[in-house]
Amino acid sequence: MKPAVSKDFAERPAAQPVLKWAGGKSQLLDEIEAHCPPGLGTKAIDTYIEPFVGSGAVFFALTSKFHFKKSYLFDVNPELAILYNSLKEDVGAVVDALAKRQDAYLAKDEDGRKAYYYAARAEYNETVAAAHRAAAKDPVNAKRAAITVFLNRTCFNGLFRVNSKSEFNVPFGRYKNPTILFESKLRAAAEALQSATITLTDFARAAEYADKKTFVYYDPPYRPISKTASFTSYSKDTFSDAEQARLCSLYRELSAAGVRQLLSNSDPTNHDPADDFFDKLYEGFKISRVAARRVINSNPDKRGDIRELLIRNY
Numbered sequence: 150m151k152p153a154v155s156k157d158f159a160e161r162p163a164a165q166p167v168l169k170w171a172g173g174k175s176q177l178l179d180e181i182e183a184h185c186p187p188g189l190g191t192k193a194i195d196t197y198i199e200p201f202v203g204s205g206a207v208f209f210a211l212t213s214k215f216h217f218k219k220s221y222l223f224d225v226n227p228e229l230a231i232l233y234n235s236l237k238e239d240v241g242a243v244v245d246a247l248a249k250r251q252d253a254y255l256a257k258d259e260d261g262r263k264a265y266y267y268a269a270r271a272e273y274n275e276t277v278a279a280a281h282r283a284a285a286k287d288p289v290n291a292k293r294a295a296i297t298v299f300l301n302r303t304c305f306n307g308l309f310r311v312n313s314k315s316e317f318n319v320p321f322g323r324y325k326n327p328t329i330l331f332e333s334k335l336r337a338a339a340e341a342l343q344s345a346t347i348t349l350t351d352f353a354r355a356a357e358y359a360d361k362k363t364f365v366y367y368d369p370p371y372r373p374i375s376k377t378a379s380f381t382s383y384s385k386d387t388f389s390d391a392e393q394a395r396l397c398s399l400y401r402e403l404s405a406a407g408v409r410q411l412l413s414n415s416d417p418t419n420h421d422p423a424d425d426f427f428d429k430l431y432e433g434f435k436i437s438r439v440a441a442r443r444v445i446n447s448n449p450d451k452r453g454d455i456r457e458l459l460i461r462n463y
Contacts, residue, residue: 163213164341167236167298167334169307170204172371174413177457178210180439181366186409186463189364190215194409196363197221200352202229205338207366212341220345221358227284227315228297230349233342235294240339242291243298244332250299251329259323266303266321269296274316281315284349302329353399359408367412369396372426390426397430404434404462416456431460 166173174181188194189211195218199208202222212220224230235243254265273296280293301309304319312318348354355365370388393414400410412431416438417424428436441457 164209164337165334166204166206166209167232167331167338168204168301168309170206171308172368173204174206174368175204177413177439177441178206180441180459181207181411181413182210184411184437184459184461185211186364186411186461190217192362194362194364195219196358196360198355198359198363198365199223199368200355200365201368201370202233202347203368205233207368208345209338209341211366212344217344219358221355222345222347223350223352223354225349225351227281227288227349228293228309230284230288230347231280231290232294232297233338233345233347234288235291236335236339237342237345237347238289239291240336243294244330244335246292246295247298247330247335248332250295254299254303254329255326262303263321266300270300270317272296273300277315277317288347288349298335299329302327352396356399356403359403359406361407363408365403365408365410367396367400367410369393369412369414371415372417373415393426394430400431400434400460400462409463410461412458412460414458414460416458419455427458427460435461435463437461 166175186194195216197208197211197217197220199205199221200223202208202224205222208220208222211217222233250269254262257265273293276293280290283290300317300319301307303322303324305322306319307322308319310317310319352367352369359365369392372388372390372393396412400412403410414427417426418438437459438456439459440454
């Protein structure tokens with residue numbers, strides 16, 4: 150049974166992700182909401198934490214329906230901290246910068262667009278080190294946030310992928326008439342982010358803010374479901390089985406403190422029926438296997454329904 154929608158939020162414009170994101174949870178929102186605990190947005194659960202915010206699909210969906218007194222969004226990807234803080238603090242500047250890029254890009258032929266894309270990517274990568282250093286203290290950078298959205302909307306297959314130097318390395322996408330600026334979507338996201346604290350930090354920071362009135366949703370980089378399904382490069386750091394185990398330790402710590410938690414991950418049994426990695430790791434918690442759809446893959450034949458895990462402690 151889905152948690153009841155907060156009446157005060159019934160008329161609030163629904164916020165949605167502003168980035169295309171491999172592993173985003175838009176396709177799984179109904180299942181996630183159905184598995185959320187009762188009492189969201191009431192005095193019983195007035196704080197929301199998402200330690201791997203990614204595209205923010207779950208945050209935007211839940212905060213469009215439920216009133217959380219406080220929300221904390223974490224990620225180790227500096228570009229996400231920059232984007233979301235820039236939208237929160239100065240969405241108008243992001244809109245203006247992105248509008249200029251859209252106009253310049255769409256006015257060109259295909260060869261001109263390709264050259265413009267690679268010039269923007271080069272500019273982005275040339276300043277990546279300075280931008281990331283600044284993001285730890287002052288993550289508001291409307292110009293860079295606009296380039297992030299621009300590259301995401303014009304690159305191949307809408308991927309966000311970086312190399313070991315944190316350089317964006319996705320090639321040009323040949324779209325005939327891409328919509329780069331979704332102003333209403335940016336402004337709705339900015340409104341939702343007003344109640345959130347967005348921090349460039351490790352997931353373990355959640356322990357500082359969680360209590361018995363908190364709901365934590367975890368969407369960590371997924372454990373590959375096969376030897377070839379290993380796309381985890383949303384940031385320069387990888388998320389190994391040791392990291393999965395460290396996350397489980399946090400999950401058990403907060404569970405013992407009475408914090409309600411929901412975690413999603415890939416189901417290893419899609420590839421190997423005997424791979425019970427998560428069943429053993431999260432033994433003692435409720436594990437549901439739900440159908441999901443893989444939508445970002447360079448091979449269309451590999452896009453389709455797979456099982457994912459939803460793990461909860463209530």
